[in-house]
Amino acid sequence: MSELGTAGGQGRAGHRVLGAFIGMAVSLCAAQPAGADAVEPYRPPTQAAPKSDRPVTQAPAAPRTDLALPQVHYGEEGLPQPVAETRRAMIEAATSGSLEQLAAVFSARNEVLPELQNVPVRDPVAYWRSISIDGTGREILAEVLKVLRSGYVHVNVGQPDETFIWPYHAVYPTDRLNPQQQVELYTLMRPQEVRELDPAEGYTGYRIGIAPNGSVRYFKLAD
Numbered sequence: 001m002s003e004l005g006t007a008g009g010q011g012r013a014g015h016r017v018l019g020a021f022i023g024m025a026v027s028l029c030a031a032q033p034a035g036a037d038a039v040e041p042y043r044p045p046t047q048a049a050p051k052s053d054r055p056v057t058q059a060p061a062a063p064r065t066d067l068a069l070p071q072v073h074y075g076e077e078g079l080p081q082p083v084a085e086t087r088r089a090m091i092e093a094a095t096s097g098s099l100e101q102l103a104a105v106f107s108a109r110n111e112v113l114p115e116l117q118n119v120p121v122r123d124p125v126a127y128w129r130s131i132s133i134d135g136t137g138r139e140i141l142a143e144v145l146k147v148l149r150s151g152y153v154h155v156n157v158g159q160p161d162e163t164f165i166w167p168y169h170a171v172y173p174t175d176r177l178n179p180q181q182q183v184e185l186y187t188l189m190r191p192q193e194v195r196e197l198d199p200a201e202g203y204t205g206y207r208i209g210i211a212p213n214g215s216v217r218y219f220k221l222a223d
Contacts, residue, residue: 069176070153072168078154082214083164087148090208090216094144099125099137102144106216115218143206144219146188163217164210169203170222 076084086109093101103124106114113121121127128137150167165171169185174197177185185194188205197204202222209217 069173070155070168070171072151072153072172072181074151079164080212080214083210083212086210086214086216090144091148094141094148097138097141099128099141102141110215114216116220118223144208147206147208150184150188162212164212166208167203167205169205170207172203173199174202175199 073079076087079087086105089105089109090102093105106124113124116124116127125137128140129135131137132139147166150169152164152166153168153171154162154164155171156162167184167188169177169181169188172181174185185203188203189197193204204222206219206221208219211217
């Protein structure tokens with residue numbers, strides 16, 4: 001046999017061997033299970049949104065405009081006579097500069113002392129002096145004048161706790177005050193206090209509540 005014939009036979013044999021390997025490879029791929037052992041195509045991991053340590057803050061709620069505002073009165077307008085007399089007596093006592101005279105107003109019109117703080121107070125004069133800056137209690141008398149010369153509101157009409165309340169800011173939404181009422185608020189509180197005022201908390205200064213019979217329910221700061 002010539003060298004050319006030998007080379008051609010070897011080439012045909014090589015082709016048969018290569019074809020056999022290709023056939024085996026195809027058979028193995030066809031036999032690969034499609035279950036848990038199947039190879040999943042690569043998918044790049046999804047990046048999670050970056051987390052923040054800062055608490056989620058919500059925009060402040062808009063002022064409620066659907067609520068009826070209490071009617072504000074000034075001076076003795078609309079006051080029953082006993083209430084007007086108690087108001088005048090307290091203003092007179094405050095202008096006198098005498099804590100004892102203010103305490104006497106309470107004694108004359110109340111069966112029990114009005115609420116002066118969250119716990120009972122037996123001696124109003126001693127209490128007022130104890131909380132005053134200079135020990136005289138005169139700034140407490142000044143608070144009486146500021147409060148009773150402001151506007152008032154009449155609440156819980158016809159109920160056992162019916163009350164005339166000074167100043168009206170004690171029950172009026174502070175985020176719905178008009179410019180005139182805002183000025184009145186500045187006469188009751190320092191500018192710094194007004195700036196730090198939380199509308200949800202409302203007015204935090206002194207307030208006075210008088211019952212329809214002229215007795216003083218309370219003269220105190222906000223709870």
